Amino acid sequence: MEQSLPVYILSGFLGSGKTTLLQRLLEHWKTQGLRPAVIMNELGEVNLDGLLVEQSVPMAEMLGGCICCTSRGDLSTELTTLVKKESPDVVVIEATGAANPLEIVDAVTETSLYQQVELKGLITVVDAAHLLELYRSQQGATYRLMQEQIRCASVLILNKTDRISAEEAEEITVVLRKWNAYAEIMPAVRCELEPEALLGNIGGVYSEERGVTEENEHSEQDGDARQMHASHDHVMAYTHYFKNPVNSEAFERFVKELPRDVYRAKGIVSFNDTSSRFLFQYAYREADFMKITPQGEVPDVAVFIGEHFSSSELRTELLRLEKRLLARPAAVKRSL
Numbered sequence: 635m636e637q638s639l640p641v642y643i644l645s646g647f648l649g650s651g652k653t654t655l656l657q658r659l660l661e662h663w664k665t666q667g668l669r670p671a672v673i674m675n676e677l678g679e680v681n682l683d684g685l686l687v688e689q690s691v692p693m694a695e696m697l698g699g700c701i702c703c704t705s706r707g708d709l710s711t712e713l714t715t716l717v718k719k720e721s722p723d724v725v726v727i728e729a730t731g732a733a734n735p736l737e738i739v740d741a742v743t744e745t746s747l748y749q750q751v752e753l754k755g756l757i758t759v760v761d762a763a764h765l766l767e768l769y770r771s772q773q774g775a776t777y778r779l780m781q782e783q784i785r786c787a788s789v790l791i792l793n794k795t796d797r798i799s800a801e802e803a804e805e806i807t808v809v810l811r812k813w814n815a816y817a818e819i820m821p822a823v824r825c826e827l828e829p830e831a832l833l834g835n836i837g838g839v840y841s842e843e844r845g846v847t848e849e850n851e852h853s854e855q856d857g858d859a860r861q862m863h864a865s866h867d868h869v870m871a872y873t874h875y876f877k878n879p880v881n882s883e884a885f886e887r888f889v890k891e892l893p894r895d896v897y898r899a900k901g902i903v904s905f906n907d908t909s910s911r912f913l914f915q916y917a918y919r920e921a922d923f924m925k926i927t928p929q930g931e932v933p934d935v936a937v938f939i940g941e942h943f944s945s946s947e948l949r950t951e952l953l954r955l956e957k958r959l960l961a962r963p964a965a966v967k968r969s970l
């Protein structure tokens with residue numbers, strides 16, 4: 635019988651480190667002489683993560699919605715098309731950080747009914763500091779979604795351990811074990827793990843039944859988790875296209891002062907006080923700027939993802955930074 639094509643799903647909350655891991659895995663397979671392909675899903679209208687992946691890697695993009703609800707049916711079609719067109723040796727599906735992974739598992743297993751594809755496992759990347767904070771407050775839709783992503787993982791990467799103490803790492807490991815009794819837990823900084831060890835630790839995907847029959851769980855939480863996919867359309871994205879470069883300091887300040895309801899932002903910006911363009915990343919209140927020379931035509935753009943934030947306020951602020959709006963009345967007064 636023809637060998638089936640291994641498929642991995644990368645799950646994890648927004649900004650936890652999925653793309654960082656994806657880059658490592660792609661590098662690993664390429665050094666082994668394999669041909670990996672990627673399906674990327676973004677809530678925004680542009681695929682900024684795709685810029686971080688080498689151009690030679692075949693990639694299917696599903697933009698402007700979350701695989702697990704708005705475009706779930708499409709995933710199976712995308713996967714089939716990618717396999718036929720590119721004949722890869724391995725496929726990775728990176729879902730939006732807001733996706734319920736069980737829906738993606740469904741789509742992949744559906745594809746395997748008529749294609750030689752085999753779901754190898756579901757890797758969930760956890761932002762250690764973010765989860766710790768949510769665990770301590772024990773509420774909110776984000777918390778329940780993270781819980782769900784952790785429950786159905788076949789391997790768990792406890793990432794960003796540089797942002798927590800050793801005691802906190804122990805505390806959060808106990809939580810992970812409580813929610814998922816089966817998956818190997820691998821602590822990491824920037825997902826720096828031996829790919830062989832990581833892939834070797836994948837022991838299959840857990841079904842929903844297995845997740846919810848876990849002894850330590852409360853039935854109330856299970857109900858919440860099951861409702862999650864239906865209710866996560868509260869997650870919203872605003873995509874802003876820049877027409878003008880902005881001042882670097884003012885923009886950094888703007889990113890630092892983003893409302894708390896914006897939990898992820900990324901984009902490409904040109905500054906009027908530096909010569910290169912920058913890729914910026916913002917996840918769980920930490921910002922990162924990296925010089926970048928994108929291949930091909932890439933606009934200056936920023937994507938903001940969060941819950942119930944005012945996109946018009948962000949837009950106004952950004953237009954002001956771009957000098958496409960008049961200065962605030964207060965500022966005018968001061969200058970008189």
Ligand SMILES: Nc1nc2c(ncn2[C@@H]2O[C@H](COP(=O)(O)OP(=O)(O)OP(=O)(O)O)[C@@H](O)[C@H]2O)c(=O)[nH]1
Nearest residue numbers: 648649650651652653654731794823824915917922
């Ligand atoms: N401090 C710290 N930052 C990290 C670590 N791993 C990744 N990051 C940073 O976190 C940000 C988000 O990382 P990504 O790999 O893009 O996260 P993601 O899960 O792909 O994000 P989305 O696709 O938006 O959901 C980037 O600025 C990374 O450089 C880590 O271990 N420690």
